[in-house]
Amino acid sequence: MSVKLNRAAYDHAKQLIEKGRVVRDDRDAWSEDQPSTAMENEFIRLHGFREYAKWHLAIDDEQDPETKKHYKFPYGDFKKVHRCGVLTAESRAGQYKHFDVERAAARLHEMIDGIKHGLSRHAAAGRSASAR
Numbered sequence: 583m584s585v586k587l588n589r590a591a592y593d594h595a596k597q598l599i600e601k602g603r604v605v606r607d608d609r610d611a612w613s614e615d616q617p618s619t620a621m622e623n624e625f626i627r628l629h630g631f632r633e634y635a636k637w638h639l640a641i642d643d644e645q646d647p648e649t650k651k652h653y654k655f656p657y658g659d660f661k662k663v664h665r666c667g668v669l670t671a672e673s674r675a676g677q678y679k680h681f682d683v684e685r686a687a688a689r690l691h692e693m694i695d696g697i698k699h700g701l702s703r704h705a706a707a708g709r710s711a712s713a714r
Contacts (some may be wrong), residue, residue, distance in 0.1 A: 584643040594636040595639070596690065606665050607665050616662050631647060634653060635647075655687070672688050673685055
């Protein structure tokens, strides 16, 4: 299996987090919060695999891009990033030694927790720069 970081999905997740489109839940919530198979199928029917790809932090080059098997490590519900999905992706990517995906998920995790505490990394950097 040749799994690698899906840069477009990572960038999409960062944009959503910066816009505040985040569900700040706990790690164990992902089993309940992740989209069902029916929701995934409906999303693909309405938007296609190109949009579906934006919600998965990795792709498997050995699978057909027109199948769900091609996309790995989902992180949201097609509307918002879920902290629990990011945490699950970070943990699973590390387990399977997909270190580029693990690092990307860890950065998203940091961004979410930064917002959770009232500041994104960008806002904190801007604030410290203006304080000088």
